[in-house]
Amino acid sequence: MIRTASLTLFLGATWLLLSGHFDTKMLAFGAGSVVFVVVLAHRMGLVDAEGHPVQLSWKFPIYFIWLAWKVLLANLIVVREILRRKITVAPQLIQISCGQADELHQVIYANSITLTPGTVTMRLQDGEVIVHALTGELAADLQTGTMEQRVRKLTGEG
């Protein structure tokens, strides 16, 4: 119920922000399309903890800022590797376990890894992530598990 309300609110706000029309006829069209989309989303089974994760709430912006910082640092490392006079990268595959984490946790974690330059998730199966890392430094940083703990905090387990 909260999810439906939140989705409706979210879609309505997006419509208002993007349309810029505030006369009655257009508002009615907007309300109609919001209701239509909410009904469709329900029929498709998209309004659940995975499709519309309101439970992350205020923790998501915090995680996002932290991730943006990590992305910036990783970018600088990859730029340095690219601009070296002689390419000295050491591409490698590493395997990391997410343990018993739920699917939302695994997906956020795997996507965060891919978003960070220098590391790309290649497989995600049974809680095991196989990652291609550009250098040993980037691989080691991932293996410290800081990002995994952050995601764990975000999705509210443990």
Next chain:
Amino acid sequence: MAELFATALLLDIGSWTLILLGGFFSIVGGIGLIRLPDFYSRLHAAGIADTLGAALIISGMVLQTHGDGVTIRLLLIGSFIFLTSPTSTHALARAALATGMPHWRRSVDDGIDIESANRDDLTASSIGDSPNTSADV
């Protein structure tokens, strides 16, 4: 009047700095695409333009707007790039892995038997389920 002018000038300087920096990182990403040794490494170079390049250029453009619908649209475009680029990068990496794209000969030997994991995967997910579904098509 003078104050207004100074603010506009500062905004312009900030915006140009961000856009030029974004352009620089995107170009470095392009150089990386050429210089790095194999397909998988090149994905990382493309990631620079996807993340830092795009973020800086869009922030620079946001400074040129006036807090109206254009600003909102730019921020939305930025967040869509951040949500979709890892998905497409992962799809590329996964496809390369599944079709046996070779790794660079000087890659670190990591002892992960990706070949056999991959075979299991193919049998489990696509080949195993296909006889019934292919008849329908």
